[in-house]
Amino acid sequence: MVSHAQTKQAKMLNLVPYVRPIVGTQRMGHTFPGATVPFGMVQLSPDTDTIPYEMNGKYNPDVYKYCAGYQYDDKTIVGFSHTHLSGTGHSDLGDFLMMPTVGELKLNPGTADQPNSGFRSSFSHVTEVAEADYYKVKLDDYNIVAELTATNRVGFHQYTFPKSDSAHIILDLVSGIYNYEDKNVWTFVRVENDTLVTGYRQTSGWGRTRTVYFAMVFSKPFLGYGTKNYSKKQVYRGFWGKFDQNNNFPEIAGKQIRMHFDFATQQSEKIKVKFALSAVSTEGALLNLRTETPAWDFEKVKQQGQALWNKELNKVLITSDEDGRENFYTAMYHAFINPTTYMDVDGSYKGLDQNIHTAKGFINYTTFSLWDTHRALHPLFNIIQPKRNADMIQSMLAHYNQSSLHMLPVWSNSANENWCMTGYHSVSVIADAVVKGNAPFDVNKALDACVITARHRSYDGIGYYMDMGYIPADKNGSSASTTLEYAYDDWCIAQMAKKLNRTAIYNEFSKRSENYHNVFDASVGFMRARMSDGSFKKNFDPLSTANQGFIEGNSWNYSLYVPHAPAELITMMGGKKRFTAHLDSLFTMELPDKYFAETEDITRDGIIGNYVHGNEPSHHVAYLYNWTDEPWKTQSTIRMIMEKQYHPLPDGLGGNDDCGQMSAWYIFSALGFYPVAPGSDQYALGSPSVTSAIIQLDNGKTFTIEAKDQGNKNVYVQKVILDDKPLNRLYITHQEITQGGKLVFYMGSSPVIK
Template identity: 40%
Template sequence: MNQKLFVTLTLLAAILLPSCQPQKPMSDEALQFVDPFIGTGFHGHTFPGATLPFGMVQLSPDTHLDGWDASSGYHYDDTEIYAFSHTHLSGTGIGDLGDIGLLPYSNTEEALPVASFSKKTEKASPGYYSVHLDNFNIDVELTSTLRVGMHKYSFGQADARNVMLNLAHVLQANWGNAITGNECTIIDEQTIEGLQRSTGWAHDHLVAYRIEFSEPFASKRVVIDGKTAETSSIKANNAQVFLSFADSKEPLIVKVAISAVDPAGANKNMQAELPGWDFDKTLKEAQAEWQQQLSQIQIETNDADIKTNFYTALYHSMMAPFIWQDVDGRYRGMDKQIHQAAEGHVNYTVFSLWDTFRAFHPLMTIINPDKASTWADALVQKYKEGGILPKWPLVSNYTGTMVGYPAVSVLADAAAKGLGPDDLSDWLEASVQSATWRPDIVERFKGTREAAVMPKHIYFKETLGWVPSDSVAEAVSYGLEMAYFDWCVAQLATAAGEANVAKAFKAKSEYFRHYFDEESGLMRGRNYDGSWVTPFRPRYSSHEKSDYVEGNAWQWSFFTPHANEQLIDLYGSADRFEAMLDTLFTTDSTIEGEHASGDITGLIGQYAHGNEPSHHMAYLYNWTNAPYKANERLDQIMREFYLTEPAGIIGNEDCGQMSAWYVMSALGFYQVCPGDATYTTGRPMVDKATIRLPKGQLEVLAHNNSAKNLYVKKVVLNGKELDKPFFTHEQLLAGGKLEFYMSDEK
C-alpha cells in the first residue's frame, strides 16, 4: 500500500474509531450456516468437498466425469462415486483437474470399483466431508490442510479393507482431457510417490504427489492397460494400484500431499503441514481457519435463509484463486520452468478473471486486502514469465478463455485502493503489452487454445476503432469490454505518471460509442465497412458465433461501467435511459436462436443474473431519477436467485463471482466500476453487519428492515446523510457506521 495513503487512513480511522480494540473471537455461528451443497445442483457447478480458504488441495468426491455438469466433478443428482480426488474447480463452465483419485472398496468383482451412496448419508461443512459407501459398507471422512488431503476410511467389513489408486482417473475425457504421463513408485508398504501429467483445458498440467498410509498394506496388485504387472515402478497412462490391508476394525488413515513441482516438494509439503495422523486435530484446525476467514464479516438477521445464503456465499468466495506453490517457495511458472518465489511473492492459480473482476476482487480488497495485493502481484509475475497477462490462468497454463484482457481491471482496482507498489511501472507495462496487438504472441501460441490470449479483436480495435462483425465472432462483447479495459489501463497510466499513455488509452476507452444504435437504443454489430449488421435481432443468441458472448444485445448493451454518464448522454436523457432499463427488466424473456448460449439463466425480462455481464445492471438505476427501482430489482434477485438448496445458484458460480455479488449486495453496496474506488448503494438484506477492516471496522445497519420495507429512504455515513447513492473506498476504510433507513414507500 502507498505509505502516505496508509498513514492518512490510519489517522482517519483512529479519529473515527477511538475506542477500537482487537476483535473478540467470533462464535462458530458462521460455520453452522455454511451449506457446501448449495450450488451443486442445476448448473452451479460447485463441489462439497474439504478444503481450506484458497487451498491447493480441494478434496472432493468425483460423481460426474463428463459433460457440462461435470465441471467440478460433482453433481447433486448423482449417486455413484468414482474416486475422491484432490484438485477441483468451483463453479466453472469448463472442467479440468480431478488429480490423484483414490477409492476405498470392499468385496467386488469390478475391474474398476465404483461406490454407490445415498444423499441422506452425505455431510459437508467447511473443511469436512463425509459419506457412507452403501455397496462397500465404508464410512469415508475427508479434511485437509493447504497442500495435504486427509482421508479416514472406516470399513464395515474388517476382513475386506482395500484401496484403489486410479492413475488413469481424469475429468472430461469425452471433451479431450487425458493423462499424458505417469511416473509412480511404490516406495514401501506405506508410501507411494509419483508425478502425473495431463492435458485438457490446461494444455500441459503437471502435479506431483506423495501418499502415506497409517499402516502397511498386506498385498498389492498393479494393473497396466488391463493386465496385471509385477512392478513397483509404473510408467503408463492407464494404470491402477490395488492395495489390501490386514484385517482390522481400526480406521485406515490416508494422507495425500500434492506439489506443483515434484515428489520431493510433495514430501516437504507433507512434513511441514501434516506430519502426524490425528484426523480430529486436523479437522479442528481446518474449522478454525475457516472460522477466522468467515468472521471477516459478522451479520445479524432473523431470516435463517438470508444467513445461510450469506455465509455460504462468503465460503464459496474463498475457493479460488488457490495457492500453487510448495512450502519451500518453488512453483512451475507460465514458462513451464521451475521458479523460486521472491520474498513476499506467492504463486496462485485459477483466476476466473472475466467473471471475478466484477465483484469478487472488489470484495477481497475490503476483507482480504493483503491477498488482493498478492494476487495482483501474481498476475504481473505471470506476465514476466510468459510475456502477457493471463486470461483464465490454470495451473501454469494460458487458457485464453473469455473476453479481452480482464487482468488489467484487477490491477487498476488494486492500484486505485492503494494496494499496488509505489512504482507502478511493471504493472503498467504488463497492462499496455496485454492490451496491444502482439504478432509475437500470436505466433507463439499459433494453433493452440492458448492463442485466444491475443485475439484478433485487439488488432481490429487498434486499426479500425471497432471490431467488425463480418470478420470475427463476438465482436460487440469484445468491443465493449476492451473499451472498459482500456480505461483501466489509462487509470494505471495516470497513477504511474505516464500522461501520454493515459491519453492514448483514454481515447480508446471511448470506442464503445461505435456500437450504439440510437434507433434501437442497444449496442449493435458493425461490419468492416462501418455498416450495421442486419437483420438486427436483440434477443438472438448463438453460442460463440454471434456478436455477443454468452448473451444477446439486451444483456450487453449496458456494459459501459467506466462511462455511464456518457452512455446516458447517448440516450439523450436520464429518463430515456431509465425507460430502457425498465424495458430490460420487463420485456419478454424469450431467447431466440437454435444454438442460444446455455449460460443465459436467471432471467427477469432480458436481464440474466446467471451470467456475469448483467451483474451491475440493477445498480444503474442509481444513475437515473428513480433509484428506488434498484431496490426493487435487487430484492427480487436476492430472494429468487439465491436459495438454500442444491439448485440455489441460478448459473455457474464462477469461482466466487456469483457469491461475491450476493455478499456485497446483501451488505447494501456494490462497485459498478472496478478501477474507480467508488461504491453505490443498494438494498441491504441483512439487518446488521460488522466488517473487519485493516484498521477498525465498518458497522452496517439497516433500520426497520424487512421483506416489506425494501426501499431505502436515506443513507447515513458516520452521521452525515449521503446526498447521492455513492461513497468512496477511502470512506469505507475509515470505518464507523453506515446506516440505511428502510421503508415500504418508494
C-alpha cells in the first residue's frame, strides 16, 4: 500500500506496475494494449484482425468487436498500427500497419481461420507484456520478438530477429479499422534513401477527410524493397509504365498498397524503426521524429514514456488492496489517453476547414467523444488536469471558429466532425470549466459560441425543440432522448450566463432547460416520445430500445435523465417513496431476453437488472438516491456497481470505456463523490472504495480523503467530516476540493437511517 509517509517524499512513486493496459481488451471494452504516452498522438498497438465492413453486401457485425483493433481471445496478430481509438463504440483509424516476418515473402495478411495464407502470426499471452507505454510479444510463426514504445508523435518499434537471409518488414497501407473497399482515398510513398521513407495516407472512414503524413526511418539500411498495388482498378501510369514500379522504385502511389523492406539478419539482431506522424506534412513528420526521438535508444524512450505516465498517475495517491490499486491506476491510465494531441511540435495542425493553423498558447487536441466524456471525464480534468482541460476547450473553440456551420464539436476527430450521437455537449464541458473557475480564455466569446450552437435551428431537431418545446417523434428517431439532452445542455448555458451576468441569455436558457417536462407522460410515469400533434407516441414499451424515441437506452433509463433538476424529477414521478421504488426496480428487475436482441450491439455487458452501466446516460443514476429519504442506497449501490463492473482482468470493463468515461466514473466513485450535473459546482457524495487518497492539485495544495473502518462489508457512510467539521449535507463543492483540505468518511456495515 502507498503510505502517507511515502507521499511526503519528494521522489515520485512508481505506479506504472499497477497499470493493466490489457483491461478491457476482451469482449466489449474496446481498449487497446499497445504503447502510448498521456494524451499522445500515436497509439502504437497490435491488431489481431482487420475485419471488412461488409460481408456479402451486408453490414458485418464483427466490425463492432474490433473498434480498437484487438480482441484478447484471438490467436493471431496481423501487425502493429499507429493510431487507435480507446474504448469507443465505433471503428476507425488503424493507420500504417507494420509487420516483421522471415522466410517466404507474403503481402496478404491472411485470415484467422487460415493464418498461414498470409503474413499474420500466431502468438501467446504467455509471452505478451503490456505496460504503460510498452508492449512486447513473440511472433511465434517467425520467432521474432516485437517490442513497442512511443513518444507523443513517434512510434518506436524494436524487432529481434532470428538469423535469416530473407527477413522482411511489411508496411501495409491497405489495412485499417472500419475497413471497406473505398476507405483508402489515396496513398503516396517516397523512398528517400535506404533508411528513410516518407508519405501520406488519405482515408474516408468515420472521419471522412483524414490525411495522415508519416516519416519512417530504419536503424539499418534495407537491402531492397518492393510494392504491390491491390487496387481493383489500376490508375493509368503513362510514361511511368516504362519502369518496374514494383521493385526498388522510389515513388509509389495508389489506393491499395503494401510494401516490403528486405534485410539479412544475424541471430538475435535488433532492427529498430521510428515512425512519426503529422496531420500537416511529411516535413512536419520529420520534424516530429527528429525532435522527439533524435537517438536510437529504445530503452530510454520507454523509460521517458513511463516517467510521463508516473507524473500523471501521481496526481492521485491512494491506499487500497491490490485489486483496488490496479483498478484505480488502470482507470487513470485509460482516462488519460483521450483526447489526443493534434499538432506538430511547432504548433501547426490541420483545422476543420482543412487549412493549416498554428496553436498559439495552447495544445490543440482532438478525439472528442463528448456524448460520453462530458459526464465525468472532463469534470475530472477540471480537478486534476485543469490546464489540459482548458486547452481542450480552446481546441473546441478553434473548431467552432473553423466551422462553416458555426457549431461547437459534437464528436470530432482529426479535423473532421463525425456528427455522432446527440446533444450539443461541448457546452456542458465549457460551462463546467467556467462555473468552476478554470477558464483562461475569453469566456464571453465561449458563451456566445454555446448560444449560437444551441440556436442552430437546422441541426438535429433544434428548430422543433425551440418552437414546440420538444422534438416530435415523427420528425426524429431519437426525439425523446435528444429533447432531454438539449434541456440539460440548455441548463448548462444558463449557469454559465448567470456566472457572467448575461441575464437575457440566462432567462432564455433557464426556460428552455425545463423542456424535459414536455416528454413526461404522467399517465404512465415515464418519459415518452411525442408526435407533432402533441399526442404521445403509441405502442409504448418502457423496456424497449426499438422505435421508442431514445438512443442507446430505453425509457426506464432516460426517465431518470434530468441531472440538473433531480428534486423536480422526483416530484414529477410521484414523490420520494415512489421514486425510490422506481430506482430499486431498475437495479433488481430481470430484463426479458427479447430486449437483448433488438439491436446488433446490445449485449449483457454492463447490465445490472435494467441499469446499463456500460452506456453513459445511466452513470449518474445510482447517486439519485441522495435526493430521496434513503441516501444510504446510493452508497451500497455504488459499491455494488464497482464490484460487478470493474476488475483488473482482460474482461474487466462492463462495456466500452468510451474514451475514458467509464474509467472516470470509477475514479470519482472510488474517491467517494461524483458530478451528477456538470455545470454545477457540486459533487454528490457516495461510498469511497479506497482507504485513503491524496489528490495533488495544480495549485500546489492537496485534498485528502480518508475512509475509516473501510472494508468490503463496510459500505455505508456513518458520518462525514470536512476539515474537522461535520458535513451535514450530501455533497461537497469544487472550491472545497481545490482550496485543499481533508474529507473523512466513517464507514460501517449498516446504513444510517434517519
